Amino acid sequence: MAAPTDCSLIATDLDGTLLRGDDSLSDRSLAALALATRAGARHLVVTGRPAPGVRPLLDRLGSTGLAVCGQGAQVYDAGANRLLHSVTLDRELAETALGKIEAEVGEVYAAVDQDGVDGLTLIEPGYRMPHPTLPAVRIGRRDDLWVLPITKVLLRHPFLSDDELAATARSVVGSLATVTMSGPGTVELQPCGVTKATGLALAAEHLGLSRERTVAFGDMPNDVPMFHWAAHGVAMANAHPELKAVADEITTTNEDDGVAVVLERLFGGTGGAGRGGTRPHACRSGLHPHG
Known part of the structure; x- marks a missing residue:
């Protein structure tokens, strides 16, 4: 070499x-x-x-x-x-953060990545995967997102831009989570500091x-x-x-x-x-x- x-x-x-x-x-x-x-x-x-x-x-x-x-x-x-x-995202904190965001911008569509080498990506009704080649499992109701430990929450809004959604999320989430934007249609909540x-x-x-x-x-x-x-x-x-x-x-x-x-x-x-x-x-x- x-x-x-x-x-x-x-x-x-x-x-x-x-x-x-x-x-x-x-x-x-x-x-x-x-x-x-x-x-x-x-x-x-x-x-x-x-x-x-x-x-x-x-x-x-x-x-x-x-x-x-x-x-x-x-x-x-x-x-x-x-x-x-x-590092996992506390599911109660994730729910709280999601509620704060929806109080500001109305309904959003959510998905989660489960922890582990075999963790699934779960998507609730209305959520559309930004990359159709990535595997995901559609669930029937939001409560099903929180059944197992997760590493992040993915968010989409019916009409707000990613920049607008991310800015609002950062303004209301505070220390509950880290807000990131990783691609078109991909605003995410991470464990705080990650x-x-x-x-x-x-x-x-x-x-x-x-x-x-x-x-x-x-x-x-x-x-x-x-x-x-x-x-x-x-x-x-x-x-x-x-x-x-x-x-x-x-x-x-x-x-x-x-x-x-x-x-x-x-x-x-x-x-x-x-x-x-x-x-x-x-x-x-x-x-x-x-x-």
């Missing part, structure tokens, strides 16, 4: 970042990740998807290592198919890797804490303005293999010649962690 570059940890979001809109992984992205691995870097998936929903993608990536799932609530060991770390950064920090510590040598890729506001933690944050061209505002670099879109564009540059590949993103940086020349 070649000596590692200064970028020894690559943290990638999935939806809107590493994955294309049809949930596919391009050959170019797979080749770029393999290039980085040969150079000694480790790749960590850091996603809002729960561990059960990530397993098929990890198989496609050939990954048997760690993944950060559930917006940082889970650190999953793919090789052993077990959770090294998991973010992608907290999960990534735990996984990096387990691997003996540091934030000073981490480059992170993302596209939505839920990636902001991860960008603040990592030495270098790369936003996709299709990213939410809130994430672009804190990014060190903006690459091309997920449909145009934006992750691969940067990795090819950092690790010496030639596949992306002439197709790089804006504000290029060389990882070897020194990345500095956010303050």
